[in-house]
Amino acid sequence: MATSPHSLPRVYLFVPADRPERFAKARASGADAVIVDLEDAVAPEAKARARDALALALDESGPLIVRINAAGSPWFEDDLKLCRHPGVAEVMLPKAEGIDAVCTVVETTFKDVLPIIESARGLHEMDNIARVPGVVRLAFGSVDLALDLGIDCAPDGAETELLAFRSQVVLASRLAGLAAPVDGVSTAIDDLQRLQADAERARRLGFGAKLCIHPKQVAGVQAVFTPTPERLDWARRVCKAFASAGGSAVAVDGQMVDLPVYQRAHAVLRSVGLEA
Numbered sequence: 001m002a003t004s005p006h007s008l009p010r011v012y013l014f015v016p017a018d019r020p021e022r023f024a025k026a027r028a029s030g031a032d033a034v035i036v037d038l039e040d041a042v043a044p045e046a047k048a049r050a051r052d053a054l055a056l057a058l059d060e061s062g063p064l065i066v067r068i069n070a071a072g073s074p075w076f077e078d079d080l081k082l083c084r085h086p087g088v089a090e091v092m093l094p095k096a097e098g099i100d101a102v103c104t105v106v107e108t109t110f111k112d113v114l115p116i117i118e119s120a121r122g123l124h125e126m127d128n129i130a131r132v133p134g135v136v137r138l139a140f141g142s143v144d145l146a147l148d149l150g151i152d153c154a155p156d157g158a159e160t161e162l163l164a165f166r167s168q169v170v171l172a173s174r175l176a177g178l179a180a181p182v183d184g185v186s187t188a189i190d191d192l193q194r195l196q197a198d199a200e201r202a203r204r205l206g207f208g209a210k211l212c213i214h215p216k217q218v219a220g221v222q223a224v225f226t227p228t229p230e231r232l233d234w235a236r237r238v239c240k241a242f243a244s245a246g247g248s249a250v251a252v253d254g255q256m257v258d259l260p261v262y263q264r265a266h267a268v269l270r271s272v273g274l275e276a
Contacts, residue, residue, distance in 0.1 A: 008137075008179050009033040010225035012065070013212045016041035018050035020057050027061075029215035030222060035065040038079055039094050047075045051082055058087030065114070067092040071101035083109040090114055090136065095144070097121040099128050106134035114182070117169055118144035126169065130176035139211065140169045142184035157194050158201075170206035180208025189214045199224035227268050238265035 009032030015022050017038045026034045042050045066088050068079035083091050096115030105113050118141025151161050173181045183202035186195045199221045210221045241250045242262040249258045
């Protein structure tokens with residue numbers, strides 16, 4: 001389904017599927033989208049119970065994104081059946097490693113899909129995955145990818161070791177005509193300074209959103225991915241000056257504004273639903 005740029009989520013918040021009492025809190029957190037997690041957050045012996053709890057919640061509440069279990073797992077097919085429920089807005093597919101599983105999700109659930117790229121094989125197949133009709137956005141699974149590749153990230157939390165792979169996800173998204181991708185989680189829940197640095201890195205690299213694992217992370221990520229009033233004022237002045245110059249290069253704040261700068265300013269305004 002087509003989605004306007006300003007309606008795209010900037011913050012996705014995970015909530016465990018076996019903790020339905022937390023669903024309302026997640027919705028009230030300020031996150032743009034809530035992902036009910038049937039995968040990593042739920043122990044194997046609790047999968048069926050979690051699926052039942054989610055089914056009940058889908059009958060009683062608004063649309064939710066559901067992260068199902070990976071293709072090939074014992075729970076994949078039952079998860080897909082549940083995701084045909086009209087209360088499921090989109091399906092997040094973990095460990096996406098090829099087009100077959102992605103196509104199966106689309107064809108079975110009739111929902112848009114957010115594949116998570118979190119393995120060497122997923123990276124290798126990413127360009128093909130991104131072009132499957134129904135894929136709306138790619139997500140980057142930093143923790144699992146580092147594990148799969150044997151990468152030991154430095155303790156400073158900067159994850160410079162994963163820089164090349166993050167950029168590949170951004171590039172694949174752009175080439176496939178998808179929305180800017182979703183960066184992975186920050187695991188240090190109480191380190192809000194680290195969270196801000198992670199979110200700012202993601203934004204600078206071309207990501208358009210970030211996954212969160214706790215409600216206290218939402219506001220900080222939302223702030224990073226939302227243009228500041230100063231940035232919006234700059235964008236308005238650039239667009240106005242460029243239009244007044246009839247599309248010719250013009251100076252704003254002592255800086256040259258040509259077509260690429262104008263397009264960037266226009267994108268800033270569109271990201272919050274404004275027009276130049």
